[in-house]
Amino acid sequence: MSNLARISISVEEKLLEKFDDYVEKSGFPTRSEAMKNIMREAIIRDEWMKGEFVAGNISLVYDHHKPGIVEKLLHSQHDFCDEIQCSQHIHLDHSNCMEIIVLRGKGERIREILKRLHQIKGLKHIVLTMGTLEKQNF
Numbered sequence: 477m478s479n480l481a482r483i484s485i486s487v488e489e490k491l492l493e494k495f496d497d498y499v500e501k502s503g504f505p506t507r508s509e510a511m512k513n514i515m516r517e518a519i520i521r522d523e524w525m526k527g528e529f530v531a532g533n534i535s536l537v538y539d540h541h542k543p544g545i546v547e548k549l550l551h552s553q554h555d556f557c558d559e560i561q562c563s564q565h566i567h568l569d570h571s572n573c574m575e576i577i578v579l580r581g582k583g584e585r586i587r588e589i590l591k592r593l594h595q596i597k598g599l600k601h602i603v604l605t606m607g608t609l610e611k612q613n614f
């Protein structure tokens with residue numbers, strides 16, 4: 477904790493009120509913890525946009541009864557063997573499946589995977605979570 481730096485920022489009162497609300501609702505113990513999380517998110521988003529090596533996951537939900545959907549999902553994923561580290565399939569109920577695909581690679585390539593998956597009709601839900609390889613320890 478000895479390498480902590482202190483900063484002071486000026487913001488409009490209304491913005492600070494809303495931010496304090498957010499901090500409390502989100503469960504952060506302090507404003508500083510919430511700010512650090514937001515700063516890391518901004519840095520990670522920037523890494524993704526610059527096409528650096530990143531890590532993340534895609535979570536999707538679909539009805540496996542939809543004709544061809546399983547084959548399309550598998551076919552798309554096999555075109556990205558280098559980036560897809562592993563995937564997990566969870567049978568949610570009689571019809572619905574959840575798949576979590578863990579990814580590592582260049583940001584632009586991972587965005588290509590997301591684009592390919594977006595093209596598959598019948599997916600109920602698809603979300604990308606951006607992470608970092610944390611080359612710099614921040």
Ligand code: NI
Pocket residue numbers: 540565566567568572573574
């Ligand atoms: Ni299933």
